[in-house]
Amino acid sequence: MLHTVNKSPFEKSTFESCLNHARPGDAVLLIEDGVYGAVKGTAVSGQVAKFNGDLKLYALGPDLAARGIKDASLMEGVSVVDYGGFVDLVAKHDVSQAWL
Amino acid sequence: MLHTVNKSPFEKSTFESCLNHARPGDAVLLIEDGVYGAVKGTAVSGQVAKFNGDLKLYALGPDLAARGIKDASLMEGVSVVDYGGFVDLVAKHDVSQAWL
Amino acid sequence: MSMEEDLPGTGDQKKFLYVNRRAPYGTIYALESLEVVLIGAAFDQDVSLAFFDDGVYQIVKDQDTSGIGMKNFSPTYRALGDYEVTRLYVEKESLEERGLTPDDLMEITYEDEDDDWAEKPSVRLVSRAELSEVMAEQDVILSF
Amino acid sequence: MSMEEDLPGTGDQKKFLYVNRRAPYGTIYALESLEVVLIGAAFDQDVSLAFFDDGVYQIVKDQDTSGIGMKNFSPTYRALGDYEVTRLYVEKESLEERGLTPDDLMEITYEDEDDDWAEKPSVRLVSRAELSEVMAEQDVILSF
Amino acid sequence: MKFGILVNEGPYTHQASDSAYQFTKAALEKGHEIYRVFFYNDGVNNGTRLTVPPQDERNIQVNWSELGEKYKLDLVVCVAAAQRRGILDESEAKRHGKNADNIAPGFRISGLGQLIETGIECDRVVAFGD
Amino acid sequence: MKFGILVNEGPYTHQASDSAYQFTKAALEKGHEIYRVFFYNDGVNNGTRLTVPPQDERNIQVNWSELGEKYKLDLVVCVAAAQRRGILDESEAKRHGKNADNIAPGFRISGLGQLIETGIECDRVVAFGD
Numbered sequence: 001m002l003h004t005v006n007k008s009p010f011e012k013s014t015f016e017s018c019l020n021h022a023r024p025g026d027a028v029l030l031i032e033d034g035v036y037g038a039v040k041g042t043a044v045s046g047q048v049a050k051f052n053g054d055l056k057l058y059a060l061g062p063d064l065a066a067r068g069i070k071d072a073s074l075m076e077g078v079s080v081v082d083y084g085g086f087v088d089l090v091a092k093h094d095v096s097q098a099w100l
Numbered sequence: 101m102l103h104t105v106n107k108s109p110f111e112k113s114t115f116e117s118c119l120n121h122a123r124p125g126d127a128v129l130l131i132e133d134g135v136y137g138a139v140k141g142t143a144v145s146g147q148v149a150k151f152n153g154d155l156k157l158y159a160l161g162p163d164l165a166a167r168g169i170k171d172a173s174l175m176e177g178v179s180v181v182d183y184g185g186f187v188d189l190v191a192k193h194d195v196s197q198a199w200l
Numbered sequence: 201m202s203m204e205e206d207l208p209g210t211g212d213q214k215k216f217l218y219v220n221r222r223a224p225y226g227t228i229y230a231l232e233s234l235e236v237v238l239i240g241a242a243f244d245q246d247v248s249l250a251f252f253d254d255g256v257y258q259i260v261k262d263q264d265t266s267g268i269g270m271k272n273f274s275p276t277y278r279a280l281g282d283y284e285v286t287r288l289y290v291e292k293e294s295l296e297e298r299g300l301t302p303d304d305l306m307e308i309t310y311e312d313e314d315d316d317w318a319e320k321p322s323v324r325l326v327s328r329a330e331l332s333e334v335m336a337e338q339d340v341i342l343s344f
Numbered sequence: 345m346s347m348e349e350d351l352p353g354t355g356d357q358k359k360f361l362y363v364n365r366r367a368p369y370g371t372i373y374a375l376e377s378l379e380v381v382l383i384g385a386a387f388d389q390d391v392s393l394a395f396f397d398d399g400v401y402q403i404v405k406d407q408d409t410s411g412i413g414m415k416n417f418s419p420t421y422r423a424l425g426d427y428e429v430t431r432l433y434v435e436k437e438s439l440e441e442r443g444l445t446p447d448d449l450m451e452i453t454y455e456d457e458d459d460d461w462a463e464k465p466s467v468r469l470v471s472r473a474e475l476s477e478v479m480a481e482q483d484v485i486l487s488f
Numbered sequence: 489m490k491f492g493i494l495v496n497e498g499p500y501t502h503q504a505s506d507s508a509y510q511f512t513k514a515a516l517e518k519g520h521e522i523y524r525v526f527f528y529n530d531g532v533n534n535g536t537r538l539t540v541p542p543q544d545e546r547n548i549q550v551n552w553s554e555l556g557e558k559y560k561l562d563l564v565v566c567v568a569a570a571q572r573r574g575i576l577d578e579s580e581a582k583r584h585g586k587n588a589d590n591i592a593p594g595f596r597i598s599g600l601g602q603l604i605e606t607g608i609e610c611d612r613v614v615a616f617g618d
Numbered sequence: 619m620k621f622g623i624l625v626n627e628g629p630y631t632h633q634a635s636d637s638a639y640q641f642t643k644a645a646l647e648k649g650h651e652i653y654r655v656f657f658y659n660d661g662v663n664n665g666t667r668l669t670v671p672p673q674d675e676r677n678i679q680v681n682w683s684e685l686g687e688k689y690k691l692d693l694v695v696c697v698a699a700a701q702r703r704g705i706l707d708e709s710e711a712k713r714h715g716k717n718a719d720n721i722a723p724g725f726r727i728s729g730l731g732q733l734i735e736t737g738i739e740c741d742r743v744v745a746f747g748d
Binding site: 491498499500503529530536537538539540541542545551568571572573574575576580581584586588589590 | 663714
């Protein structure tokens with residue numbers, strides 16, 4: 001399954017709920033304000049790292065760039081995709097769940 | 101100062117931020133989905149209780165009733181007001197800050 | 201790719217899950233999700249609802265909206281059985297975090313046509329792990 | 345009640361604080377708050393801005409919105425000095441929680457007319473407690 | 489006391505406009521003055537007369553228009569926010585070459601300065617939003 | 619592959635409509651089929667032709683209308699959600715006694731059944747919202 005998360009983990013509990021409900025092997029794509037959850041060295045990154053490996057984490061490049069987040073700031077294991085990559089992720093997984 | 105909070109503490113970090121920034125003697129009025137923060141025995145009520153006493157907590161009665169929350173479910177020290185009481189609170193405090 | 205390849209073994213039906221994670225009244229998402237469920241009931245698909253996070257607040261009993269000037273739409277959940285929507289998964293952990301017990305929820309039932317129309321509860325309490333399993337089995341997940 | 349009773353000792357001015365607690369681009373609140381600040385600058389009031397919680401993301405440097413088709417409005421913060429908006433309070437704790445340092449923020453300056461037009465930083469790093477003090481001194485707080 | 493009201497979300501989707509309406513009504517009934525109700529962000533969407541809510545639901549636009557009529561309220565929709573979201577009065581529509589307008593009775597479109605003025609002139613400003 | 623797109627927020631206030639647009643465009647450029655774009659909740663507000671965004675900003679409605687035109691997309695605005703929020707086409711306006719409509723070119727108003735149908739007919743449904 002592909003999960004998409006578009007909210008900052010500092011503002012909303014959406015990302016946390018997604019991580020707690022996703023199953024090993026699932027993919028999580030961070031978009032819009034959700035990309036802040038992909039940054040290392042934050043108050044939530046330790047929590048996120050626990051799921052890293054069991055889950056495959058992606059972040060949308062155009063949303064990272066808009067927010068001034070450099071690739072070097074990302075947690076290990078996070079893959080950056082563009083909108084085309086987003087489309088490919090949706091196609092690759094049977095079901096997409098948007099965590100709104 | 102009067103602080104108003106309209107978001108569930110389980111969904112958003114708004115109430116927590118408000119509590120961390122309010123000063124002793126300030127009043128906090130919970131409205132709309134914010135009223136869930138006034139309920140005792142929840143995962144956040146311990147956190148809220150720490151501020152109770154330093155801050156004066158209010159909850160909007162019509163919003164409690166809409167959500168099926170009985171007065172008996174409220175934390176100790178929470179006062180219930182109606183819209184008229186909301187108006188009085190605004191009038192009583194020099195400044196109102198809406199935590200949106 | 202033909203449709204059949206993607207479909208589960210239940211003939212032409214797809215498994216639809218409506219995810220409810222938000223409280224009622226503060227925003228319209230709970231109400232407009234329910235409106236999708238009611239319309240969707242006419243399509244003879246395999247429908248389930250999930251209530252977790254603040255979504256469990258949607259089915260708390262004794263809602264009285266007279267003081268806020270909004271319509272109390274909670275009785276509609278009790279009518280879901282008439283629309284053959286009979287599976288409402290409610291997450292235990294979400295209830296506990298909010299200081300709620302199953303007794304705080306409305307009684308929502310349906311009449312089981314396979315069991316001489318016996319009245320049965322529509323709410324199924326599940327753990328977080330069980331809910332994850334339910335989500336993993338779906339063909340379409342709509343979350344509002 | 346006459347206006348004067350409520351006003352601070354700065355003549356006809358009121359102290360306006362614009363509170364910024366949300367990230368840019370995901371929602372429009374940061375941009376439309378900035379539009380209020382720019383219009384408000386014409387009114388000769390005592391204006392401050394506060395950036396905390398996700399609001400600190402608004403003034404992070406190197407924003408590049410070309411890939412999302414939205415306008416990059418971050419340069420406007422650097423122009424605030426020209427509008428005589430010279431006090432931008434930024435909360436240290438909010439930066440730290442987000443793994444940010446002051447070096448990650450744009451350089452925002454103003455020319456101090458009381459000090460021979462010397463260029464000075466508009467950003468004032470404050471602790472959470474100090475920010476609470478700032479908020480307590482205001483006459484009007486607008487939070488978007 | 490002199491109150492200013494700020495409404496930052498549109499009708500129905502968020503409770504903000506309902507809460508603002510109930511607060512405004514209660515303040516008026518207590519004898520306070522409402523200097524202005526300013527609609528900003530998606531709040532401008534409260535000012536369209538084209539809504540057709542279900543018959544068993546409240547009509548938020550009509551509520552505001554009627555309260556405004558009864559108490560001679562100044563209901564101001566921010567012009568910049570309104571343009572972004574498609575709320576126009578007749579002269580705005582004409583100016584931008586649009587062949588329809590949708591502003592509701594009792595609302596007027598004006599600039600953001602009216603919000604600042606509300607902050608300056610009022611004893612209290614109360615905001616409702618998301 | 620056959621995609622269905624769900625847009626649950628209006629233009630400008632949330633990034634949802636922008637993200638949905640970028641995704642839809644990318645999917646089309648990769649040769650996928652977009653079965654339908656369904657606008658629900660505040661998403662219906664994407665379908666008004668009365669928006670006048672600042673000249674240096676994108677025009678979200680025009681973006682959708684042009685993409686729809688180019689690829690013959692089915693851009694459907696939910697009728698129930700649209701009525702609550704004041705998005706009407708000519709026949710809806712007439713039916714409800716309104717003297718104006720505001721639907722944008724390329725959008726059509728239809729029922730919620732079209733969303734369910736999207737779920738049934740598509741290989742994938744992708745939702746964008748708040």
